[in-house]
Amino acid sequence: MEFQVSARKYRPTTFKEVLGQSHVVQTLTNAIDRKRVAHAYVFSGMRGVGKTTVARILAKSLNCEQGPTSQPCGTCPSCVEITRGNSVDVIEIDGASNTGVDDVRELRENVKFAPFHGSYRVYIIDEVHMLSNSAFNALLKTLEEPPSHSVFIFATTEVHKIPATILSRCQHFTFRRISRLEIITQLRHVATQTGVTVEERSLSALARASEGSMRDALSLLDQAVSFGGERIQHSDLEMLIGSVPDELVRLMIDAILGHQAAQAMALVGQLVDQGFDVRVYCRELLERCRNLLVACVVPSRPQVQTLLELGDEEVDQTIAQAQQLTEPYLQAIFAILSRTEDGLRGSTHPRFLIEAAVVRAALLDPMSVVSTPTEQKATTSPQPPPHTKALPPLGSTPAPAKTGKVQTPTEKPGLPPSQRRPTPIGGTARMFPSSTPPDAEKPVLTKGLPPNGEPSKPSSQTIAQPSLGPSVTLNWEQVVERMIDEHPNIGSFLEKGSVVTMTADSIVLGYSKKDSIARWRTDKPENRVLIGQVCEEFTGRPIKVQVIEFQDGQEYPPSIGELRAKKKLEHNQDLIENVKAHPLVKQALELFGGEVVSAEKTPRNEEVR
Numbered sequence: 001m002e003f004q005v006s007a008r009k010y011r012p013t014t015f016k017e018v019l020g021q022s023h024v025v026q027t028l029t030n031a032i033d034r035k036r037v038a039h040a041y042v043f044s045g046m047r048g049v050g051k052t053t054v055a056r057i058l059a060k061s062l063n064c065e066q067g068p069t070s071q072p073c074g075t076c077p078s079c080v081e082i083t084r085g086n087s088v089d090v091i092e093i094d095g096a097s098n099t100g101v102d103d104v105r106e107l108r109e110n111v112k113f114a115p116f117h118g119s120y121r122v123y124i125i126d127e128v129h130m131l132s133n134s135a136f137n138a139l140l141k142t143l144e145e146p147p148s149h150s151v152f153i154f155a156t157t158e159v160h161k162i163p164a165t166i167l168s169r170c171q172h173f174t175f176r177r178i179s180r181l182e183i184i185t186q187l188r189h190v191a192t193q194t195g196v197t198v199e200e201r202s203l204s205a206l207a208r209a210s211e212g213s214m215r216d217a218l219s220l221l222d223q224a225v226s227f228g229g230e231r232i233q234h235s236d237l238e239m240l241i242g243s244v245p246d247e248l249v250r251l252m253i254d255a256i257l258g259h260q261a262a263q264a265m266a267l268v269g270q271l272v273d274q275g276f277d278v279r280v281y282c283r284e285l286l287e288r289c290r291n292l293l294v295a296c297v298v299p300s301r302p303q304v305q306t307l308l309e310l311g312d313e314e315v316d317q318t319i320a321q322a323q324q325l326t327e328p329y330l331q332a333i334f335a336i337l338s339r340t341e342d343g344l345r346g347s348t349h350p351r352f353l354i355e356a357a358v359v360r361a362a363l364l365d366p367m368s369v370v371s372t373p374t375e376q377k378a379t380t381s382p383q384p385p386p387h388t389k390a391l392p393p394l395g396s397t398p399a400p401a402k403t404g405k406v407q408t409p410t411e412k413p414g415l416p417p418s419q420r421r422p423t424p425i426g427g428t429a430r431m432f433p434s435s436t437p438p439d440a441e442k443p444v445l446t447k448g449l450p451p452n453g454e455p456s457k458p459s460s461q462t463i464a465q466p467s468l469g470p471s472v473t474l475n476w477e478q479v480v481e482r483m484i485d486e487h488p489n490i491g492s493f494l495e496k497g498s499v500v501t502m503t504a505d506s507i508v509l510g511y512s513k514k515d516s517i518a519r520w521r522t523d524k525p526e527n528r529v530l531i532g533q534v535c536e537e538f539t540g541r542p543i544k545v546q547v548i549e550f551q552d553g554q555e556y557p558p559s560i561g562e563l564r565a566k567k568k569l570e571h572n573q574d575l576i577e578n579v580k581a582h583p584l585v586k587q588a589l590e591l592f593g594g595e596v597v598s599a600e601k602t603p604r605n606e607e608v609r
């Protein structure tokens with residue numbers, strides 16, 4: 001049997017078989033069945049999405065011996081001839097090579113003839129936008145008074161190049177790009193039919209490389225078969241389509257999420273050594289990150305699959321990985337990669353840029369962009385001392401502290417991801433709409449916090465602060481703590497200030513008149529820049545710091561120092577409540593009476609037995 005390329009062999013022969021263009025098919029079949037076929041059509045859309053195929057099916061529908069019918073028989077002489085491409089009544093013209101006015105004049109002469117066998121003479125002009133102006137003018141004369149037996153179908157990838165005078169005389173159909181899922185389904189079908197073994201991820205890679213063109217996808221499949229035989233190796237395929245190996249993309253995402261900066265650096269080296277394009281790589285990382293984001297925020301699996309346009313296996317993997325992550329954290333990684341992609345355009349040091357980006361992403365602390373998780377208030381476990389920091393500074397904690405993995409003890413298997421997020425320290429109103437079921441408000445445990453870190457933080461103890469919006473919540477308390485640690489001379493003055501307003505890219509701090517020295521020190525330009533930089537480390541984007549002085553008699557929010565003192569007090573009261581709730585203490589109180597007046601946390605290693 002002679003070899004036939006898949007794109008031709010599996011070309012749809014009926015409207016029902018046409019993939020991804022249901023809006024066009026629906027309108028055309030209705031028009032045929034109601035005998036309201038227009039004299040001229042424009043089919044526009046990218047290459048390989050079925051424009052010529054639909055044009056031929058339309059021609060068959062009009063000229064079928066059973067027709068005109070939207071379901072041409074496919075077996076009558078007319079149908080067979082059109083399928084073979086040798087019907088005398090269906091004239092296919094390549095606009096790209098017949099651009100001149102003479103070609104169109106010839107066409108106009110031809111149009112006068114009545115059809116030989118069928119009821120219509122159908123003219124299919126491909127790439128019609130290539131015609132010259134004079135050719136279009138000649139064509140226009142025909143379209144102004146078309147013979148009743150003629151139907152023109154103009155196919156084009158660049159509809160904007162067709163003169164308005166022509167367009168206005170045609171019915172215009174826009175063919176959409178074919179979704180990856182539809183392409184994957186068709187590729188799988190063709191592979192099965194032809195006995196080709198191909199992995200699911202290879203089908204995805206083919207679909208991605210074909211960018212919505214079914215013809216390209218099928219011819220890539222043919223190339224893969226002629227390259228490596230009927231058992232397609234994924235690595236061969238990646239080489240063939242010139243894509244960055246999936247493995248390098250997957251490993252990099254794993255390195256970033258696992259906070260392995262050195263591994264990330266090594267992967268870039270590997271990529272460059274193997275001669276892959278850093279820009280393509282960055283784009284693929286960005287896409288992977290976007291997919292995780294989709295899986296993180298969209299609760300319904302079918303919807304995730306539609307948005308991801310990936311096969312079952314990859315969708316499952318993406319969802320599983322996304323369940324370990326939070327949306328603000330992914331947003332922060334996405335922002336880093338996106339900025340890098342912009343920067344790579346025209347950069348003479350693409351390697352350095354991507355290296356810096358992946359290291360930055362790998363060292364991103366999920367807990368600094370994800371608000372601190374909370375634990376059930378009624379806990380009986382002893383609380384750590386109140387001075388313990390909510391979060392250790394970047395880079396000083398063991399790796400497990402920065403996993404960003406959250407675990408919800410109350411989580412139900414089918415709970416949508418939007419309800420799995422940890423409760424933020426501040427601005428909960430923005431994170432959770434009032435309609436959120438109570439489940440979402442239930443406490444969240446964080447895995448792997450260091451022994452000296454604070455494992456729990458009842459929400460009543462948190463310092464109220466405005467939210468930066470759902471994507472990144474700046475924890476001002478953390479910023480102040482970091483400043484006290486690293487720049488104590490400024491940090492101590494920050495404690496005296498109050499947060500007046502906080503937006504996505506700015507924070508306004510206010511000081512009362514009595515703290516004018518603290519205000520003056522904070523307001524020094526170099527100090528404001530420094531504070532902004534620390535904020536940016538937490539949010540992943542620049543934050544502008546502004547300092548104001550409260551007027552006499554003006555009401556202002558409590559300073560961060562006052563809030564911290566209040567928090568400490570509340571914490572001690574909680575500790576007393578916890579002690580009172582302890583069975584032994586309860587028993588002692590019942591036996592001897594009395595009251596618990598103070599409670600103190602003993603260090604873990606000296607725990608009383």
Ligand SMILES: [Zn+2]
Binds near residue numbers: 066072075079
């Ligand atoms: Zn027929």
